Amino acid sequence: MVDQLPNLGREKEMLAAMGMESMEDLFIDIPNSVRVQGQLPLPDPQTEEEILADARRLLGANTNHASRPSFLGAGLYRNYVPASVFQLVTRGEFLTAYTPYQPEVSQGMLQSMWEFQTLISELVGLPIANLSLYDGSTAAAEALTCAVRVHGRKATQENTVYVSELTPPDRLSVMHNYCQGADIQIKMLKHGPDGKVALTSFEEAKGSCGVYVEQPNPYGILDEGLTTAKEIIGEDTALIVGIQPVSLGMVEAPGAYGADMVVGEGQPLGSPMTCGGPLYGIFACHKPYLRLMPGRIVGRSVDVDGNEAYCLTLSTREQHIRRHRATSNICTNETLIALMGAMHMALLGPEGLQELALRNMSASQKLKEELSNIAGLNLPHEGPHFNEFVLEVPGSANSCLEYLDSQGIFGGFNLQEWNPNITNQILVTTTDQTSLSDIQMLSAQLRNWVNHKGVKA
C-alpha cells in the first residue's frame, strides 16, 4: 500500500492548504447513517513479494496446458503467441491508455485499430470491421440484434432470427439475453445426422431477419452447404457466419460466399486462452449494416495541417451520444487484446496464416488417422474438419475422460455438457501446439480404455 500512495504522510500539509484539519473534514457530506463503522473486515495489506508468492502458489495449483497433452478446445484454442507480441503490448503507452477520446495524443492506438480493422476486413472478406466486441458470443448476439434493426421492416417473419441448433448452450444463452429486450424470437436451424445444416431449414428461414451459422461448426465440421445459404435465404435476410479466424488461412472467407456479417472469437490469433477472458470478439459487416452496427470504429482523417490522422468516427451510434437509442450499450471493449491480434497477424502474413491453418488441420488429420485404427472407437461425422471432431467411445464419455485425466491427459470436451442425451461423445481438438507425442499418448490411452476399461457386451 505505502508504495502506491505518494501523498502518504503529506495529508496534514495538503489539508492545511485547504483550511482543513483532518481527513474527516473531506467526508462531512456523507451522512453518519450511511458511514461504514470500523475497519473493513479484510486481511492486512501485503507487499508485492508476498502477493507474487501467493499468486505463484495459487495459480500454480491450476493445471496449465503446457504441463500435459491437451485436446480441449470447443471454442477456445491453445496456440503459440510470438514473444514480441507480449513485449510490445505491455508498453505503458498502449497498456495504460484510456479510450482514444483525444485523438491528437492517441494516434498510436487509433492507427493500430484502423490497421486491425483492415486486417480483419481482409481476413473475412467484408469491407467493414469494428475494433472488437467482448468475445465471440457477444459479437454473435449483437449481430442478431443488428440484423433485426436492418431487416426488421421488410421481414415477413417478424422479429425472428434463425440460429444453428448446434450452437453451444452458453453462446445461445448470451444470444437470448441480448435478444429478449427487443422481443426477438430465436428459432433453430436443423442439422442432419452428418452434422451439417439441412438445406431445407435455410428455406424455412427465408423471410426472417437473419441466420446464424458457424464455419467450422461447433463439431469442427466444415460445411459446404453454407456456401449456398445466401442464395436460398435471399437479400432481405442477413447471413451471419461465426468463424474460427485461423481456419480462414485455408477455408474460404465467408464474405466470398455471401455472408453479410462475420463474427467470431478472435483469441486463436494473438491471445492466450486465459480461462476464457479477456478475449476479443470479431465483428465485420457489409455497408448496409454500418450505421446500425455496435461498437467503436476508427476512421482515417486529416488534421488541421492536412496531415494524415485517425479518430473515432460514427460515434452517434454509441451510448455516450445516443444514450437509450444507441445501437449497443458497449463502451469498454477489448482493444488491447485486438492489438495483440493485429501484431500476430502482421507477423504471420498471408502465407504464415495458411501455414498455421495447415498445422491445425494436419494435426487433426493425423489424430483421425490414428484413432480410426482403433477398433471400438467411432468418428460419426465424415470430414472435412478443421481442427476438432467428434469421437464416440465405448462406455461413457465422462468415465473415459476421467480415465484419460488420471493418465495425465486432457482428453477433450464432454459433449454431454451441450446435449444431456448424448453420453458417449467427446469433442477432440488439436491445434498448432499439439505434438506427435501428444497424439501417440492419446491414442495409446484410448486403446487401453477400449481394451480394458470400456464397457464390453
Add this chain to the structure above:
Amino acid sequence: MSHLFGHNGAIGKGYAQPQPMATITPVSLPSTLMRKQAPKWPRLSEPEMVRHYTWLSKRNFGIDTGFYPLGSCTMKHNPRINEVIAQLPGIADIHPHQGEKHLQGLLSIYYEMQEMLAVCSGMDEVTLQPVAGAQGEFTAVRCIQEYFRQRGEDQRTKVIVPDSAHGTNPASAAMAGYEIVEIPSRADGRIDLDALRAVADETTAAMMITNPNTLGLFEQDIVEASTIVHDAGGQMYYDGANFNAILGLTSPGLMGFDAVHFNLHKTYSQPHGGGGPGSGPIGVKSQLAPFLPSPIAGKRDATAEELLHSVDGSWYYWLTPEHTIGKVQQWHGNAGAVVRCWAYYRRYGNGLRTMSEHAVLNANYLRHAIHREAEAAGVSHMFRDGAETIVAKHEFTLSMEPAKQAVGISAMDVAKGLLDRGYMAPTVYFPLVVPECMMIEPTETESKDTLDTFAKHFVEVLQQSPESLHEAPTTTPVRRVDEVYAARNLCLRHPFETNELN
C-alpha cells in the same frame, strides 16, 4: 510515418513456424471451401514489427506517460506486478472447461474476490461474469427484470435515470427492453427528490444512479431516494463507476441499493488498454441472488480425496443460481482481469479506505490549488465550479462557460492547451448538465507536486490568447483532427486499390 501495410520484409514468410505434421492422406478441402484469394496482409519480419509498434506506442499517451485526470475514468497507476502475475501459465494457459480439480487456485481467487466485493459494497452475492461496466449494468437490470417477472409484476416497464447519468445506464436498460424515464437534476447537480417522487410508481422497475454523482458530489439524499423507489416497489441500482471514492467509508448497501456493478478496471487497477479489456462484476442483495449468471465460486470443506488438489483445505466449485438469467459472456468472465485486480486488492487489504481517502484528498486539493492559482493570476473569473459545494469526492467539475462567453475559449480549447503541456485532457462536455464542462479526477496515485504543477499549467493555459488556444495543440503527434471530415469521407480500412498510403 510508419504504415503496417507498407512493410513487406519477410517476403513469403512472416513468423517462422514448425513444419505441419506428416499425414498419410494429405489435408484437402472441396474446392467450394478452399480459400481463393489470400488476405492482403503485410508480412513483417520481427525487427520491422517491433519498430512499427514501438513507433506507434510513442504516438500514444498512457498513465505511464503523464498525468491523466480523465474524470469518471479513474486512471490510477497500474502496478506492474499485476502484469507479471497475469502472464503466469496458471492463468494464461488454462481452459474454462478443465475440471474443478484443475482450477482450484483460480476458483479460490474468484471466491476471495466475490467475498471482498461483497464486503466493500454491502451486497450479499457477487458474480464475476460481466466483462465490462456496461455489461454489468445490463446483467443486473436483467436480474431485476426476471425478479419482477417471477413475482408477476410485469407492469414494471420503466427504469428511471437522472439526466446526469453515464450514457451506458439508459443504453443498458433499453437493451433489456425497458422504457427510460429521465429526471432532471437540481441546479447543484444533485438528485431532485420531487422529480423522483413524481415518476416513481407501480410501473417503476428500477432507478439507476451513481454516488458520488457524475459531478463528483455525494448524494446526501440517497437514502430518501432509495425509500421513494422502494416504496413504489422498485429496485435501486448503483453504477459503480465512482466507487473509488467510497471504499471503507460508506457502501451501496448502507445507502439502500439492491444491485451494484464494479468497474474493476477503474477501482482495482486493471489497465484500460486503450479502450479495454475491463471487468464489470455485479453484487446484489439476497432477493436478486437467485437470478445471477454463473460462474459463481462456491466453497465447502474438501473431502479426503479432494485434499490432494485443495489449496487450503477447502474445496471450491462453480455454482449456478436456481433462476439464473443465463450467460452474458460465454466463459468465466475476464479471468485475467480478475486475477490482476486480486493482486491489487491484496496490496491494500483492509487499507482500501486509505486508498479512497487519498483519492478524495487529491481531488479536493487539486480543486483548491486551481482556484488558488487562478486567483493569484487574476483569471478566476474565467471559470466556475460545475456545482456549488464545500467538498467534492474523487472528482470535480469546472464550467468554462464564463471564458467561452467572455473571450471565446471553450472547454475543448483548454483541453487541447493542456495536451500541449504534456497532460492528458480532463473529460470534457460531460456531464451534460454543466455547460462547457471539464471533469477532473486525479486519483490517489498522483503526488502533491504533480497536482501543484498541473494547477499552475491549467491557469497558464487560461492566460493564453484565445487565438493560440484555438490553434492548440501544436506539439502533439498530429494537430486537431478533423472529425467531420472523417465522418463525411468514411475511410474505415486501408484502400489498397488507390495505394495512396505507401
